[in-house]
Each structure stands twice: as C-alpha cells, then as structure tokens.
Amino acid sequence: MRRASRHFSPFSSRGRRTLLAIVLTFAISSTLSVAVSIWATSRSKHQAAVIQVAARQRTLAERYVQEVLLLQSGKRADPAKTAAILRESALALLDGGPVPSVDGDDDETTIVGQTDPRVRAELRQQLNLVTDLTEAGAAYLRGQTLPNSELTADERVEVKDPVQRLRILAALTSNVSLNAARSIAARADRQIVDLVRLQIALGVGGLLMSLAFAFAIMTATRRQTAHFRSLVTASTDLVLVFGQDGCRYASRSVSRALEQEEPELLGNGFAQFVHPDDRAALADACLNGRPTELLFRIQDPFGAWRQLEAHVTDLRDDKHVAGVVLNARDVSERVRLEEELTRQAFHDGLTGLPNRALFRDRLDQALARSQRSGEPLAVLLLDLDGFKQVNDSLGHDAGDQLLAEVARRLAAVVRPSDTVARLGGDEFAVLLEESDDSASVSLGGRLLERLEDTITVGGHELAVGGSMGIALHAGGAGAGEELLRDADVAMYAAKEAGNGGYELFQPDMARQFGELLGLKQELRLGLDRNEFLLHYQPEIALGTATIVGVEALLRWNSPTRGLTPPLRFIPLAEASGLIVKLGEFVLREACAQTARWRADRLLPEPFVTWVNVSGKQIATGQLHTVVQRALVDAGLPAEYLGLEITETALIEEGPSRERARFQLEALHELGVRIAIDDFGTGFSSLGQLRDFPLDMIKVDRSFVHGVERSDKEAAITANLVSLAHALGVVAIAEGIESEEQLASMRALGCDLAQGFLFAHPLTASELEVVLENPSAAFALTVPQGSPT
C-alpha cells in the first residue's frame, strides 16, 4: 500500500500544468486586488484632501472679500494672509505641494497636483481669478481701481463700485473653485468606480479561480481517496490499523475473511480470532511497529487456521494514520504447498515412508547423536525376493499394493522412534537407534518373519520373502554412507546365502562383494544414464553371400570402465535381476533401429534382427507383451525380429517351462522368429526342442572351431547341423573366423554363418555402410561355384 501510494499520482502532467496555471492566476489576481485596494484607499484618502482644499478656496475667496472690507472699515483683519493661502492653495492644487493651514481649521497638508487636462484648466482659471481677486483687493485697499484690461482670467467686470467688483471676482473665484472641486470629485468618483470595477473583476476572477482550484483539488482528492479506497477494499490483502486502544481499522477484506462486521473487529475484537500462541507476538508488533515481517494464524468462520504473512509498517508518527499498519496476506495455501513439497521431497509417494534422502538425513542425525552419547545403532537393509515376478505377472498395481503392505508390516514391527524408509524399488531400510547387536538382529529376524506371512494382493495369496543385511554401529563417530554400504554388502551376502535370511556385516564381506556391489550400482546407473548401446554382427547366407540378418549385441559404454564386454556384466545383471530391464532395452532399441533401416530401405528381403533373450526375461511371464510393445512402438513388422534363447533357458522342467513355451508360441504366431542359442551346450534332447516353435538353431562356436581339431568333433558338429535340418529349421554357424572354418561349415550343409571372417560386430552406422553395398563387402568371401 505504501509503495503504491508513492507511485500513485492523482494529477496527469497536463493536470499539473493546469493546476499550476490556476494557482498562479489566483495568486496574481489576489495580489493585484490587494494592491489595488491599498492604492485605491490611499488615493481616495488623498483625493478627499484635494477636494477639501478645492472647496475651501470658495470659502476663502468670500472671507478675503470680508477681510478686505473689514480692514477698509478700520477693523482688524489680515486679508494678505488669506490671499497668500488662496494663492498657495491654488498652486498646490494645480501642481502639488504643501497647503497652508487656515487658523482654527485643519492642519497643513501636502497634496499632489492634478493631471487631468480639463481639471488643470479649471485650476489654472482658479489661479487666475485668485490673482485678479487679490490684486483687486490690494488695489482697493490702496484706493486704486484696476482696469478691465489688466485682469488675467479674461473676465470683464464693468461695474464701477469696487466693493461689488470685489464681490463679483470673489463670486467667480468661488464658483470656479466649486466647479474645480466638483470636477476633481467627479474624476475621483470615476476613478473609484473604475477601481471598484477592477476589484470586482479581480475578485470575481479570483473567486472563479479559487473555485476551479478547489474543484481540481477536490477532484484530485476524491480520485486519490477512491484510488486508495478501492485498493484497500478490493485488495485481498487484509489491512489493519492498530493504535494504543487495539484495532482501529479493519479493511473489508478482513470482514470478508472472518465474516464479521468491522465494528466487531475493532478494539480487542480482531485479537479474538488470532491463534492464542500468536497473540503475544501480534500485540507486540502492533504496539512497537516491529518486527516488519510477521507470521500469524487466524481462525476462519469454518474453524480452520489460516496462515497470514503480515508486513508491519509503523505509521505512528504519521498524523493521518497515527498507528501501526498491518498488511497481511493469506499464505495458507503457500505454506501448505511448501509443507507438501517438503513431504514429497522426503517421502515415498507410494508407501508414505521416508525416502532415501530423508533416511540419509535421519541416519546422519542419529550418528551425530551416537557420537555424543556413545549409544549403538543399526541399519537394516531389506530387499524383497520375488517382487519382480509379482510385478511382471500380476501387474504394477499388484506390485504397488505389495510394497504398501510390506511398508505397513515393517512400520508395525519397529518402535515409533525407529525409521523405516523405502530406498527405491523393493529395497527398504530400517534405522534402529540405541539398539545393540542382539536387539538389532532379533528385530531383523522379526521383520523377516512378519514379512513371510502370506500377503493377499488382487485375490492372489503371495508369499514374499526378503534378504536382509544388517550393519551395526557400536557408537561414536561414523559415516552414514559407509554404514549403508556395509548393510548393502551384508544384504548381498544374505542373497547369496539363500532367500529369506539376514546377514550381519563382517569386514571380510567387503572384499568379497564390494566390487560386485559397485558394478551392480553402476549397471543401475548406466541404465538410467543411457550408457548402453547395441552393436550388430551380420549374418550371411552362405548360398548367396548376402546379409540376411544381424545379431544385436549389448555393449556398455561405462564412464568409469570404458567399453565393457557383456561377459563382464551380464552374469551380474542376470543374478541381480537387472537383466530384465537390460533385455527390454535391447528389444526396444533393436526394434527401433531395424524400423529405421527399413524406413530407409536399407534392408534386403528377408532380414531378421536377432536379440538375445535371458531365461529370467521368460520367467517373468511378460516377454510376449514386452516384445509386442516394442514392435508396436517401433512400428516394425514381427517377421523382422528374432529372439535367441539359450538352450539352458528352455530345459527346466515344470510350470516355468510351460510358461516359456506359451509365450514363445504366442510370439511365433505373431511372426517373431525364434532361435536356440549356443546349441549343443545344453544337452537338450530332440524331444524337448520339438515342443518349441523354432526357426533357427545356432551352432555354438566351440563346435565350429572343433571341426578343424578332430574328425570326432567334426562328426558331432555335422550331427548338430543334421539335427537342425531334421527339425526343419535353419542352421547357422557362429564364430566363423577363417576360410577353412567357412569351407567346413559349408561342406556340412550349414545355411548361414556369422563371425569375424565376415564382420566384427558393427555400430549401427557402420552397418548402414555395409547394407548400402552388401555385395562389395562380402563378394570375395564367397567361393566360386558354391552351391546355392
């Protein structure tokens, strides 16, 4: 609000100029009016003196005649003095100057001369007549008579009697004086009237300007008031003003928020709605104007506590406010969101348990406490067995339900002070504080027991077990990271030992499993980080010397280990179950790449991209759906995809074998090709193989290489090829490295071949070059006159 007021300007720049003009005009007209008033007042006072003097001449003229006559008759009189006064007065009236006083009359005064030509003419005439009168008087006193011709005022007095003559001259002087006085008065009147008019004009002008000014001010004030009122009332901000006597003003938004009329909120009214714990802080802020930021809660009409964030502004020194102003905003939603985000950041959404980050935090805190207290603590790491199968066979919802139930069971067993967390996937961790070896181990055992009780998920009774690693911390300093890793090592050991058990961490375990654990972790990360890629090794039709397919081979471009051969990581992937994810990646990538080649019209007909499938992938029971999804997503027809399955994956007896057969048949019906990999190594019988839909048999490289070693071995190899042909499927020789091997396999009737002799596994782009010109790449390797 205060910020807003600084930026708010009630006047536009034009408005400001107008206002300035009005104010200036007002000031000028007022000043002029006052000046004119002062001038007119002094002037009229002055003119009054002039008129008085002019009128006095009339009396003086008559008095002069009487004094002359008195003197003539021997009485005491001083006409000469009167004559002097007459003359000086006449001169002063004309040109200004001191006017002598008459005895017993007024005081001597000084007047300014007249400027109007007509008035001056009259005054000059007066002066002439005064001259004539006084000279006639003086002559009379001397006993003389003045002739007509010597008169200065152009009068002709033809009367002989000197007294009458004097009287006539006095009458003329008197008359002219009177007229002059009248003229002066009339002129003064006119001037006064003009001045009054000017003053009226100035007054009216000033008044109009004042009105305009007042109107402008009122408009501006009204605008400003309206502006602030609408800001305050329309704002969702709660505006409150507090004085010594409590709340003095509450904006409409406060009334709305609390559903209370303003009078109810004044005084101590508002405080009733404030959370009791916050009242003291609020009262303090309202009294002192500090702190400038304040968080407090009010209870809304529904009884819910709303979080308010208030800016406190101390305006006690501002005489218009004289209080502390609170601008409060409802931040409940924000606070709730912040809490929710914090919760989300530190909790697992599925189970509601703390996540790895929070677990690490708690572990670090517990270790810090342990360092102070010396109390032991333990970290239990639990990995569910068979979770993957549940997820794959019953769906992710079932898997989620299972995890939630496991979380509930774990939380039910531990003490409230212990922390159960889900670290990810099917991995859980338990932090036991102030728990020694035996207590930790017994709790671990109880957890596993509790876990083994059957869990019903989606109508299925599931028996889930877990492998647990326990790492103990005797007390004192320690690192959470190490403790977790120790528990991981112990858990790995438990897994190795067999399902459903726990292992206590022993230092020698680290050496045994440490490297593997690191590799497993890296494999997980590698999948997330797209560190895996496929190479493709061409498969050549021996009859036509053309490419009829490729085998997709997984490569791991590890940032720490470099390009890692499959042998280094596939066994671990198989053991840890990561192979399922890796296998899915290979399927999807191979399908997508083949679809691209196909779209680019690089592929000969027929062409099959072969992908190795692990027994674990088949065991999930989801292989056919995964493959189908990969094909659909890539937009690749099924006949372009082949699956290579190891012989060992198929020879298990029992329901898993049936499941495998069912999935493979479903895929085969779609058009997906099926091949037996490493044929000859798994001791599978012909009968066993006959149950499966097969398109190709891959003769293991050991047999291919054995052909050269002895006739006996060559006979075995020949049998394998014959067996394939007996099953009605194509035989392909793996690992052809020499012309001799090629010739032998050709002689044995092998249909296809792959190996370094033709090509090493190639990157996708390298293969593209080969596909663009297949005959150039392989023509030389096809012997002349070979059978087709």
Add this chain to the structure above:
Amino acid sequence: MRNAARCTALLFLLGVVVGCGASGAKSAHAPTVRVTVQDFRIKAPKRVPAGDVVFLVQNKGPDAHEFIVVRSDQRLPLRKDDVTADEDAFEKLTVGVLEPGAPGSVRKLRVRLERGHYELLCNMSGHYLGGMRTEIEVT
C-alpha cells in the same frame, strides 16, 4: 394573426420613419445659430431671424456655463447679492435655458424668437457681471 401583427409592425416603422423625416424637414426650416460660451464671454451673431431658431451652444471652457435666452431691451435686474441676475424677475421673458454644460460640450437649444431685442447670458455666480452676456437683435 401573424400577418396582421407583421403589418402593424411595418406600419408603425413606416410611421416612425415618416415622422422623423417630417421633424428633420421641420428643423431644416429652423436656422441654426452658432454660439460659443467660454470664460467669461458669450459669442453670438448680432442678428438672428425671427421664428424657430436652434442655438448650437458650444462650451469652450475651461469652466462649466449656462445658457439663458431672455427677451429684454433693458438691463436685467440683479438679485440681492448684487452679483447674479434675478431670473425669477424675468422668468416670463425667458424663452430658453440650458443648464450648466461641461467644457467641450455642444448642445442645442430650440426656441421661437419674435422680432425684438434679446439678451444671452450665463448666470452662474459672478459670470453675468464678469462678462458673460451678449445682446442680439431678432428681425
């Protein structure tokens, strides 16, 4: 109605114009006699024709002056002050009076003069005896 009102207005206007013309024609018959008054003289022609006469009185100042026309062939009687003429005494012989006029003013006085001797004067205090009188002969 409107037409009638318009006709009346027109007739009235016509009447005014005709009337003015008639009075103009009438004053054209009355000869103008130029008179100047000033301190302290009255200047006028010695002879004026009998009948309607218009005196055109110009005051040359510097004072205000009256203008009185009196039919008389002898000296006018004075008031007791011995300074001004006794207007009441010759009221019946007075044919026209202009009250004091400001310097610079020009005024008209319409009178009917019969054959005989007339005196023109200003009777403001002292003016008459100070020289502001003149005689004319109406023939």
